[in-house]
Amino acid sequence: MNSVVSVTDFYFKYLRSDLVLKDINLEIEKGSFTVIIGPSGAGKTTLCKSITGIIPYYTGGDYAGDVKVLGETTKGKKVSDLAMKVGLMLEDYESQLVSLTAGEEVAFSLQNHGFPPEEAEERTRKALEDVGLPGRESYQLDELSGGQRQRLALASLLAVHPEVIVLDEPVSAMDPDGGESLYKLLGKIREEYGTTFIVVEHRVEFVLPFVTDLIAIKNGEVAAQGKCEDVVSCIYEDAELRPLLPDLWQIKCNMEEKTQQKFALWRSEDEAVKELKARGFGKGVRA
């Protein structure tokens, strides 16, 4: 497997806490769209921060094991060194916005990395275009809506062309339409640039069309990981993790249990209806 992130025997505890991550071993494949799920306090955010090098070197703490990003260990690396390879958008994305205008915001990280002004300008223009904010360079941040500011934070990540983008609950404060639209955008970016996405998400139904891999975390340990097709039933069997699966997949697993038949991994209700009809379910049921 061509992995971009590799975590080996990783343990971590904050300065004044118990172990938050225990014996984490996982590989994230290049170009995949990996979703991390787990109950609150399971260690999802800590895992994201470990992948981006914030943990343990920025926050401090006690750790064991190794995290490798694009074949290089994060040990001793500054967050800014890793930022060219891995972009992170926090749940509180507003805290990542530091400039007055959209153009300055996107150019900020580029200038910090020493890009010449002409290239920074071109990358800024392209990044804003990619996230659906073309020509908004001169807009003040308070002229942008919440969703647009979130797209701007994403544009700031995209501008440096990281190979991996980590998003911590990116749609937690959005309405369903906004969430769907953001994930469509991420799907488009992944298709266009082959970027690897690692997303912490409670509402997996938003990412159904795009998710390729799942990682389930429970009490700081990896409970299941792998291709969705392989791990969904395993997650379903765990009573604590089951509610985290989207309804569609819970129905699928439930039907598999009851009928002893295997169904495809439905990505939409239409797909489910189509397959069920093809198999003769619902015959005699009037609409």
Next chain:
Amino acid sequence: MEEKIIAATAEEQQKPMPALTHVEANQEGYRWVAITAMLFAIGIILHTVSPNVGGVTPNWTIAMYAIVINLTRPPLTRAIGIGFIAGLTLVPSSKSAFPLGNIASELCGATTCCLLVKAFVACHMGNWRLVPFITGFAATFASGSVFTFILKLVLGLPLRVWIFAMLPVVAVVGVLNGLITFGLFKPVKKLFYAQEGGEDK
């Protein structure tokens, strides 16, 4: 980056666990600058606009650097630097007979605050909730005493005036500043350190 190997505690083990490597947070080099600059800016604005009530005005600049010192627990040399900058910011707006006295007084105030914080930490009382009040009061009292003593020398006032007229006012301002430091310490700490610790897992 300082690293040392520490042994894993037996209680945390559910299966054999490797020894954990301890890493110090590598962020204060930048963060203290941001915290200091922001609180100084707030202090200068409040210092400019706050009214004089009955001849007593809280010294917001001292309260702000007392919060900074309590929050970041800087080494003594850095605290001296903070005091020097605080003194410089007060010079232009000072209406006293000797504005440069602010530099000497704030150097003393910041040093006192820093030494007191270090003393509390050394006594394992660094997290005692009254530390911000005590250090805010002490910093203001030290700074005010030095400043008024310089004034006494410059204006040739009798020692009795300094002791019985000036120091009581300094003490009152000290109590006010202690209360401000105490009241603002927790919210500021929460604001600047919101993303840390084991809370947001």
